[in-house]
Amino acid sequence: MAQVKEYIGKVKPDWCPGCGDFAVLNALQRALADLDIAPHNALVVSGIGCSSNLPGFINAYGFHSLHGRSLPVATGAKLCNTDLTVIATGGDGDGYGIGCGHFVHTCRRNVNMTYIVMDNQIYGLTTGQASPTTEKDVRTKTTPEGSIEVPLNPIAMAMTAGATYVARGFSGDNLHLAQMMKGAIEHKGFALVDVFSPCVTYNKQNTYPWFRERIYKLEDEKHDPSDFRLGLEKSFEWGNRIPIGLFYKTERPTYEDEESALRGGISLAKQPLERNNLASLMEDFL
Amino acid sequence: MVDCVFRIGGEGGEGVISTGELMTIALARAGFEIYTFRTYPAEIKGGHANYQVRVADKLLLSQGDHVDVLMAFNEEAYQKHAKDVPKGGVIIYDSDSFSVPPSDHHILYPIPLTSLATEKIGIKLTKNIISLGVLAALFDVPFEKFAGLLKDRFKKKGDAVVQKNLQALQVGVDYVKSMQKRDSIRIGSGPRTAKELVLSGNESLALGAIAAGCRLYAGYPITPATDIMEFLAKELPKIGGYVIQTEDEISAIGCVLGASFAGTKAMTATSGPGFSLMTEMIGLAVVAEIPAVIVDVQRVGPSTGMPTKTEQGDLYLAVYGGHGNCPRIVMALNNVEDCFYGIQRAFNLAEEFQMPVIVLSDQYLGHRKATVPPPDLAKVPIISRRKPTPDELQKGYRRYKSTPDFISPMSMPGMEGGGYVAEGLEHDEVGYPAASDHENHLKLTQKRYGKFIEVEQVSNEMCRIHGDEHPEIAVIGWGSSEGVIREAVQMAKEKGISAGALHPKILYPLPLARIRDFISGTKAVIIPEVNYTGQFATLLRKRFAYDFIQLNKCVGLPFTPKEILDKIEEVAANVRTSRQPHATRV
Ligand SMILES: Cc1ncc(C[n+]2csc(CCOP(=O)(O)OP(=O)(O)O)c2C)c(N)n1
Ligand code: SF4
Numbered sequence: 001m002a003q004v005k006e007y008i009g010k011v012k013p014d015w016c017p018g019c020g021d022f023a024v025l026n027a028l029q030r031a032l033a034d035l036d037i038a039p040h041n042a043l044v045v046s047g048i049g050c051s052s053n054l055p056g057f058i059n060a061y062g063f064h065s066l067h068g069r070s071l072p073v074a075t076g077a078k079l080c081n082t083d084l085t086v087i088a089t090g091g092d093g094d095g096y097g098i099g100c101g102h103f104v105h106t107c108r109r110n111v112n113m114t115y116i117v118m119d120n121q122i123y124g125l126t127t128g129q130a131s132p133t134t135e136k137d138v139r140t141k142t143t144p145e146g147s148i149e150v151p152l153n154p155i156a157m158a159m160t161a162g163a164t165y166v167a168r169g170f171s172g173d174n175l176h177l178a179q180m181m182k183g184a185i186e187h188k189g190f191a192l193v194d195v196f197s198p199c200v201t202y203n204k205q206n207t208y209p210w211f212r213e214r215i216y217k218l219e220d221e222k223h224d225p226s227d228f229r230l231g232l233e234k235s236f237e238w239g240n241r242i243p244i245g246l247f248y249k250t251e252r253p254t255y256e257d258e259e260s261a262l263r264g265g266i267s268l269a270k271q272p273l274e275r276n277n278l279a280s281l282m283e284d285f286l
Numbered sequence: 287m288v289d290c291v292f293r294i295g296g297e298g299g300e301g302v303i304s305t306g307e308l309m310t311i312a313l314a315r316a317g318f319e320i321y322t323f324r325t326y327p328a329e330i331k332g333g334h335a336n337y338q339v340r341v342a343d344k345l346l347l348s349q350g351d352h353v354d355v356l357m358a359f360n361e362e363a364y365q366k367h368a369k370d371v372p373k374g375g376v377i378i379y380d381s382d383s384f385s386v387p388p389s390d391h392h393i394l395y396p397i398p399l400t401s402l403a404t405e406k407i408g409i410k411l412t413k414n415i416i417s418l419g420v421l422a423a424l425f426d427v428p429f430e431k432f433a434g435l436l437k438d439r440f441k442k443k444g445d446a447v448v449q450k451n452l453q454a455l456q457v458g459v460d461y462v463k464s465m466q467k468r469d470s471i472r473i474g475s476g477p478r479t480a481k482e483l484v485l486s487g488n489e490s491l492a493l494g495a496i497a498a499g500c501r502l503y504a505g506y507p508i509t510p511a512t513d514i515m516e517f518l519a520k521e522l523p524k525i526g527g528y529v530i531q532t533e534d535e536i537s538a539i540g541c542v543l544g545a546s547f548a549g550t551k552a553m554t555a556t557s558g559p560g561f562s563l564m565t566e567m568i569g570l571a572v573v574a575e576i577p578a579v580i581v582d583v584q585r586v587g588p589s590t591g592m593p594t595k596t597e598q599g600d601l602y603l604a605v606y607g608g609h610g611n612c613p614r615i616v617m618a619l620n621n622v623e624d625c626f627y628g629i630q631r632a633f634n635l636a637e638e639f640q641m642p643v644i645v646l647s648d649q650y651l652g653h654r655k656a657t658v659p660p661p662d663l664a665k666v667p668i669i670s671r672r673k674p675t676p677d678e679l680q681k682g683y684r685r686y687k688s689t690p691d692f693i694s695p696m697s698m699p700g701m702e703g704g705g706y707v708a709e710g711l712e713h714d715e716v717g718y719p720a721a722s723d724h725e726n727h728l729k730l731t732q733k734r735y736g737k738f739i740e741v742e743q744v745s746n747e748m749c750r751i752h753g754d755e756h757p758e759i760a761v762i763g764w765g766s767s768e769g770v771i772r773e774a775v776q777m778a779k780e781k782g783i784s785a786g787a788l789h790p791k792i793l794y795p796l797p798l799a800r801i802r803d804f805i806s807g808t809k810a811v812i813i814p815e816v817n818y819t820g821q822f823a824t825l826l827r828k829r830f831a832y833d834f835i836q837l838n839k840c841v842g843l844p845f846t847p848k849e850i851l852d853k854i855e856e857v858a859a860n861v862r863t864s865r866q867p868h869a870t871r872v
Binding site for chain 1: 481482483484485489493496497499501502504521522523524525526527528530532533534536537538539540541542543544545546547548549550552566567570574660661663668670698699700701702703704705706707708709710711718719
């Protein structure tokens with residue numbers, strides 16, 4: 001089995017001390033090591049945000065793209081190089097705000113890849129504005145009187161949009177988080193791991209102690225992840241008790257399975273370029 | 287000599303376009319060169335549609351200046367187009383739909399197309415096929431070309447359908463036998479015996495992309511680019527590639543960058559509105575140095591504009607769209623055949639220089655059809671990006687290593703030792719973020735622009751000159767206007783004017799040396815553009831202190847040769863009398 005240290009990048013993380021994203025990075029490195037995925041066969045794609053800096057800190061191929069756009073880039077890379085383990089990462093603003101359109105459609109396509117969202121319920125990199133998952137009434141720099149919007153529910157959204165593995169982790173429980181990620185990477189299809197990854201600098205509401213008081217593990221309550229209705233019900237649980245763990249998992253043919261050109265063949269990127277076959281295409285136009 | 291323009295007009299959605307297309311292919315199969323031109327309404331059903339095909343036994347450069355034969359299915363078509371038929375021209379019309387008072391001006395053939403269709407065949411829409419029979423018989427186009435084509439087209443629908451269509455064709459032929467021919471147009475068979483393809487600009491481009499090695503197409507539907515995606519969705523899987531229809535254009539170009547980064551040649555095509563959405567990603571491709579091909583089949587803007595009409599209005603966006611210092615290559619396609627080879631050159635440039643290449647086409651070019659000789663793959667050999675050597679992979683790979691030609695080796699995921707992060711942040715030679723290193727930013731910006739030294743050489747090589755190499759009256763045009771300009775220059779020369787045209791293929795970076803050489807010694811330089819402000823003229827003025835004369839057309843239609851000829855003549859006359867040349871809008 002590979003060692004975690006093989007996945008440690010040369011650049012040192014520049015996150016604030018205590019930031020939840022450290023745990024996400026560690027858990028991902030642990031998951032990759034446990035699954036013995038060689039660094040050169042892993043690709044980590046991100047958007048823009050504190051959390052999206054993660055690819056720089058991991059020893060693998062990386063693509064630090066644009067704010068909200070990790071999923072299209074990851075999709076293109078995965079579909080052309082199906083041998084890669086592709087992991088997209090980013091923040092809640094990145095994935096559920098500006099990139100929300102890509103998020104639901106990537107769920108629907110069920111491309112075989114993993115999406116890890118470091119959900120700190122705030123915009124970290126731009127220093128503390130409201131995000132799509134900021135709770136109602138929470139004060140941020142752009143909601144000085146408290147947010148008047150209700151947050152969106154990424155778990156329910158992913159499930160209803162067609163994701164086939166939907167889980168939540170917490171940066172305060174690294175082993176459980178790594179487990180969720182391993183499950184996601186091993187899962188054949190689009191897997192979301194939404195992570196409570198506290199922003200210690202700008203989110204004074206959803207802190208480590210705040211989560212510790214509330215979260216419980218679905219596994220401990222014998223939740224059946226094959227039960228869509230139950231999973232959806234659980235996804236709306238919020239307040240005094242908040243579940244983490246695997247909400248829902250199902251098997252559905254992936255985009256790669258369904259696309260005839262990808263089925264069973266060699267990755268597009270590794271195929272030699274054939275030009276002789278062009279003549280046959282031209283017959284329709286004579 | 288055959289050189290004849292047919293135009294068919296009628297209600298949109300009633301088969302005007304398909305009738306025109308059948309006519310076109312039959313003429314091509316009869317051995318002629320063809321050049322179509324189509325305008326159609328933005329509505330799917332209703333509105334006015336027309337389809338024009340020019341047919342000749344010589345190379346065709348434009349859609350022509352007038353109409354020789356008008357086929358009007360309804361009165362609106364007659365009202366709209368009769369003025370384009372000069373004295374002595376032919377107008378055939380559906381006499382069940384409307385009537386035209388007798389005149390000496392045009393040769394009129396009233397034909398009861400609708401009642402022939404309903405009475406003889408029992409299906410109203412067969413009037414289209416009957417009209418083809420009329421055209422075939424009246425102008426002596428070999429009947430078997432039409433019959434063969436109908437068989438090919440309808441065989442999937444079963445023998446009964448084929449027979450009905452052949453019957454309808456015969457009804458048209460028979461009707462002509464009962465009338466007297468009063469015009470002198472005769473088409474017959476053309477000189478060419480070798481088969482040629484009949485392709486639209488968009489189809490030719492899509493086929494060229496496959497020849498270039500494109501194996502992933504990502505796109506979002508938009509007129510007039512959609513048929514590129516539809517074509518590839520059908521054809522790419524046959525050779526192991528495929529099309530992904532994304533949720534929007536940002537996602538489309540995102541997929542292209544991801545695919546290219548992962549080692550596959552990929553492309554997207556769109557029109558102005560979608561292209562606007564892509565500008566941020568173009569910047570990413572520039573800074574991360576990722577090969578990408580982005581096609582913009584231009585239509586009238588701004589905003590939704592006139593979605594089915596043509597314009598050369600996106601040049602500024604192509605050259606300048608995006609923030610920061612953002613070098614990209616901008617190319618423009620010239621004609622249907624050039625769509626095939628030009629797009630291959632675009633892929634090659636993207637791969638060689640590891641930067642985005644924006645390819646400008648337009649509705650006029652994308653949707654017109656022409657006869658094209660079977661493609662010659664040897665003409666454009668495939669170029670692929672520079673890869674790291676085993677040595678480079680072992681000894682600390684640097685993705686953005688500085689090199690004499692500013693091009694660095696690009697690894698691909700899966701290569702051991704080649705790991706790096708493609709960075710949207712400013713980065714150093716390795717690829718590590720360097721967002722606060724001021725000196726490094728200058729160095730890397732210089733690296734990215736440094737590639738232009740070589741690209742500009744290519745730009746100089748990829749120009750074509752028509753007419754005189756050192757003319758008194760010069761024309762510099764771009765994109766789809768090449769043929770029209772070339773025809774106008776020929777006409778001017780026949781009138782004794784020293785005229786010549788330069789047509790660059792790469793518009794950015796500009797072929798400075800070639801332009802400098804071409805304009806030195808000229809008396810006047812005309813820049814015709816299908817836009818309002820003269821976007822290309824503005825680019826030229828930035829680099830040349832020269833009083834370029836603009837000729838702008840901004841009505842959603844391409845130039846005709848005569849419009850350009852008129853300007854050349856006017857400028858030539860002004861030069862002779864030393865009057866100041868001035869800009870014109872047509
Ligand atoms: C198109 C665009 N708009 C805005 C920004 C500015 N921006 C950078 S990161 C960010 C939000 C970050 O929040 P999130 O995605 O939740 O990540 P976090 O920093 O909290 O980890 C914004 C608005 C940008 N980079 N690009
Ligand atoms: S600002 Fe917040 S999210 Fe960003 S590094 Fe600091 S703690 Fe983490």
